[in-house]
Amino acid sequence: VEEMMVWLAERCQEFGIKCEAPKQTLKSLAERSNQLPGMALQVLNKAHKKRSKLLTAALVEEHVFDLDD
Numbered sequence: 702v703e704e705m706m707v708w709l710a711e712r713c714q715e716f717g718i719k720c721e722a723p724k725q726t727l728k729s730l731a732e733r734s735n736q737l738p739g740m741a742l743q744v745l746n747k748a749h750k751k752r753s754k755l756l757t758a759a760l761v762e763e764h765v766f767d768l769d770d
Contacts, residue, residue: 705734706727706728712745713748716745716749716754717754718745718754718756719753719756721758722758725758726756730761735766744760747764
């Protein structure tokens with residue numbers, strides 16, 4: 702999970718996404734996405750499309766991860 706959090710933080714920086722409460726939000730995203738980069742990127746894409754470019758815990762919790770594929 703720690704490595705995924707670092708990777709996510711790097712992607713946020715790369716795409717200009719600010720992160721609300723980074724430790725908790727990125728940890729939650731890593732866990733909920735089952736540490737699958739493609740799944741996590743879906744949430745980062747949603748954050749990037751927002752005018753504020755802000756990744757929030759609520760955005761992570763609202764996203765439905767389809768891990769059955």
